[in-house]
Amino acid sequence: MSLAKAYLQIEGGTQIPCLYNPEQLSLSRRNSWSAPSMPGKGVSTAQFNGTESASMSLELKFDTTLEGVPVTNYTGKILALMEPDPSLAGSDETSNNARPRTVTFGWGNLQSFESVITSLSLTFTYFSESGTPLRADMSLTLMQYQQSDAFGPQNPTSGTPRPHRVHRVQPGETLDRISARYYGDATKWRALASANGLEDPLAVRPGTVLSIPRLGSA
Structure with missing residues (x-):
């Protein structure tokens, strides 16, 4: 079993791979309501x-220590997505009418709404x-660009029948300790090794993101 890798799909077809899958995604939505007050009146009905x-x-x-190349080879591509792109259709440099390219986050069967990057923090x-x-942490905030059905109800037959969790390996952690944490049984480490295609379960590098399959009632 190979672990699906997350990516950013850029408007126009280019794809930027995520070196490590994120541990979590946060989604927020807001509806706008108003209830104007009136002199001499009580609470009005919200509109x-x-x-x-x-x-x-x-x-x-991002970590390019093993590659020996600057980590900016990856982070720079994402940072550049916040710049207006005058080559996009509808752009007009004479009137300063240009926008950055849109981005869609994908990971296996998951695909986000088409978005624009509104905030980026890079360390x-x-x-x-x-x-x-050689290493960097990046925080991204994406805003929905247009109407989308992303994150809505899914057909249960179209997704993964046995959903899994993920775990980022911390310094000093071993497969048996991770197995004990998620399954309550350190001897089930072989299931983790098999699910992640690990030939040497004793050499799990810190920062590696492991798939944690659900076993029975685990």
Whole structure:
């Protein structure tokens, strides 16, 4: 079983892979209501003023230590998505009418609504001796660009029949300890090794994201 990798689908067809799958996604939506007060009156009936665009937040980690290349090779592509792109249809540089490209987050069977990046925070956390950044944490906030059915009710036959969790390996953790945490039984570590295609279960690198399959009542 191979673990599906998350990605960012850029308007126009380009895809940027996420080096590590996020541990969680946060989704928020708001409806606009108003209840104007009137002199000499009690509480007035609330009036619906429409639905606001949804937003999604996620944390991404990047590590190019093993590759030996700057981590900016990946983070720079995402950072550039906040810049207006005058090559998009409908752009007019003479009137300053341009916008950044839209982004869609995908992960296996999950696909978000088409979005624009409204907020990005990037922190470099590890550098080579020459000062080249090799690890980074990125926080993204995406705002829904247009009407979408993403995150709505799904056909149960179209998704994964046995949903799984994910776990990011921390320094000092081993498969048997992770097995004990999720299954209450350290001896079930072989299920984790099999689900993640690990040939050497003793050499699990910190930062690796493991699929945690649900076993029976686990």
